[in-house]
Amino acid sequence: MTAEDEALVGGMANAGTVFRRGDVVERPAPHNARALHTYLRALREHGFDAAPAPVGLTANGREWLTYLPGDVALPPFPDWAMTRSALTSVGSLLRRLHEASAAVEIDSRAEWPADLADPEGGTMVCHNDVCPENVVFRDGRAAALIDFDLAAPGRAAWDLAMTARYWVPMLDPESAAALHPEGLDAPARLRILVDGYGLPAGSRAELPGVIEQATDACRAFVARRVAGGDQVYTRALAERGGWERWDRMQNWLVNHRQTFTAALLS
Incomplete structure (x- = not known):
């Protein structure tokens, strides 16, 4: 992880393995990542732009998605x-x-x-x-x-x-x-x-x-x-x-x- 990387907190399954790199989030890819990425692209084609857009997959089992700015509630919930x-x-x-x-x-x-x-x-x-x-x-x-x-x-x-x-x-x-x-x-x-x-x-x-x-x-x-x-x-x-x-x-x-x-x- 470089000095420019930001670890994103929250969740249980992927805790400590999700990072923001500028406008991209890198995280573990699910086993069905290719089908899921196709689905996410199709959502945008049908007018739903409120989900990450796929950027790509890496050779070591990671995925890149667009970063969505905003606030996320973490427990204990505010x-x-x-x-x-x-x-x-x-x-x-x-x-x-x-x-x-x-x-x-x-x-x-x-x-x-x-x-x-x-x-x-x-x-x-x-x-x-x-x-x-x-x-x-x-x-x-x-x-x-x-x-x-x-x-x-x-x-x-x-x-x-x-x-x-x-x-x-x-x-x-x-x-x-x-x-x-x-x-x-x-x-x-x-x-x-x-x-x-x-x-x-x-x-x-x-x-x-x-x-x-x-x-x-x-x-x-x-x-x-x-x-x-x-x-x-x-x-x-x-x-x-x-x-x-x-x-x-x-x-x-x-x-x-x-x-x-x-x-x-x-």
Whole structure:
């Protein structure tokens, strides 16, 4: 790394391996980088310029992408990232992504990652990891998405459910307090996110169930990483309350399903 290089912080999987070099970001390339780069170029062709543009691949397994200026919220998440307008803008940005992605033909030959993919599949590529660390803000509003490493075909509702998990957040109060500001009203914030996205009324009643399904998928993802000896996830699991925390989150979601449904339909 040269004196001009800037290490970019955030995230777990690629921590310490992502660098900015002027207008370019160099990072580890995912195994399906060529298909993913084709997808990112197609997004721009369909009017979505709020994602990195591919620059190239290196011989040693790295990728170059355009740098997107702005602010990224890192844990513990600051108040500015949790405002009503910020949440609305996240929903709107996700809708813009989906509208462009729906027009892009899925590469059926690509090995899309299954880690957080919709188990039911879908007709468009979803981001699947729209967490605060992967949203670039400008002037207090979500302006761009980064880190498409977990992108895979799925349903719009699945991507929205995954996004809700991080941004509402769809966590029991004890779990949410570890990284988020106090006093967040989950049912009200879920409605704000969904309104920002513009989810049709006829699709809202099913969303709490999809969020529960997405939470199960996230738990299974962590379990696979821990079973495989991943020290980053093993340490995070221990520091954040172990499997008891996941049990508490899942029970809280089930017990409040009607409350969330009522908030979405009111």
